[in-house]
Amino acid sequence: MTNNTSAGISRRGLLGIFAATAVVAAPTYSKAFGLLRGAGDIRRVSMYSGRTGESVNTIYWLEGEYIPEVLKEINFFMRDFRTGDAIKMDPKNLDIMAAAHRLMDVSEPYMLLSGYRSPKTNSMLRSKSGGVAKNSLHMVGQAADLRLKSRSVGQMAKAAESCASGGVGRYSRSNFVHMDCGAVRHWGG
Template identity: 50%
Template sequence: MNRRQFLKLGLAGVAGLGLPAPALAGLLSPAGERALSFYNTHTGESVRTAYWAEGDYLPEGLKEIDFILRDFRANEVQAMDRSLLDLLYVMRNRLETQKPFQIISGYRSPATNAALRGRSNGVAKHSLHMEAKAIDIRLEGVSLAHVRNAALSLKSGGVGYYPGSNFVHVDVGRVRQWAG
């Protein structure tokens, strides 16, 4: 059995378990590159970087992404969940855009989350932002409804729709949806 046959067999077995699409991302593309672009709406920073290539995550690309998604209020950097990055990569492809994700919120320290929670009832006490498993985003030139629908179609975590605040929350927790 060659590598390709082995990967197909593994994909068939994993697909049968009903795992979400991003969990299969590494199996679906064993070669090539995954890159993401971000623009942080609070700091004005932007980055476009490859975070995965030829079957491996790239430490330098991950470091750049972790930095731009940091808690800018506390200046704390946390390693973002790789499955969240893969989910964003699949979403970007589904949306057929190369525009950068505009970041409203990435990682949040517990102190920042508590402060934001004190100002808004829309901030969860045990937010997945504090585990680096969530991001609040929008995409220039793409309607929020389209971003939400792309995230929902992947059935890979939570999707919150906040049209009044102009962002979509995406996380890699349990599958659920809500509007704020």
Template identity: 45%
Template structure:
């Protein structure tokens, strides 16, 4: 993580500052209430160690998603093998942000895998039984992640408490899968 490149350059400085200024005042809400309320903001702190990119930005302010911030998040979570991206589902980003908020730390999530092209997903399926044929990664609805200062059980526990989307705990590989599909969980 030495000297990572920031992908926040395309994000409006005004929105980043607005999100940071409210850091002590507002907090993320659990999943059922994620889309309600004025005077609130949502932010995300991510690093992609494969590309050296990082982002710490407000992506939703007072009920409105910030298009430049969503684009920057989608770029960071692109398929780095194929250098292709699609928009990451806002619901997935909301689950990530709410999970991070519950962990109560400033450390970024480390993205292992975000969007995957069908080609990348097929290659990973040949290598591992744990890769789904119709993966939510291919739809821009999933992310595999970890964190240095929180265990995968802590990350998965925070995500499960939201009662939103899928949460997979991969103890051997040391990562957590989060998606905005139907509510379910697996692994330990």
């Protein structure tokens, strides 16, 4: 049996330092992609919807390529559950979600609260809440609102922000994090 700690640094601590360094030093235009590169060239997404009862747990990227058939399944899963409308979700957002999930070192799937939103649904939600953007990236398939039971809003947001690849919104009162692949920015508390 070997001792995994040396000079007060655990194996987990070293992995955390490595992960943080990988995020900062990733040479690609998206730090999320750079972080995922160390995943053996496999990218996975795992989510469930409390609204539809459906779930998805799949590899969507393999050996440098997105898998078109799997992306179609994810597009359907992330559809506007109110209208049934689905569009092509931006795979860059999946990469951010997968990278953040990996950084949090969890096996629990995300709970998807909102993926694609039709303009009709977005307008309806906007009339009920000031927190819904008029030109929401949900309407173009570039955003997701997510929750994890085992992680706080702050922990999820920090993981997504460390990818420095899109927008991250903290919605602490509603217990979810918005992740998108638009401009790098963050908001909420």
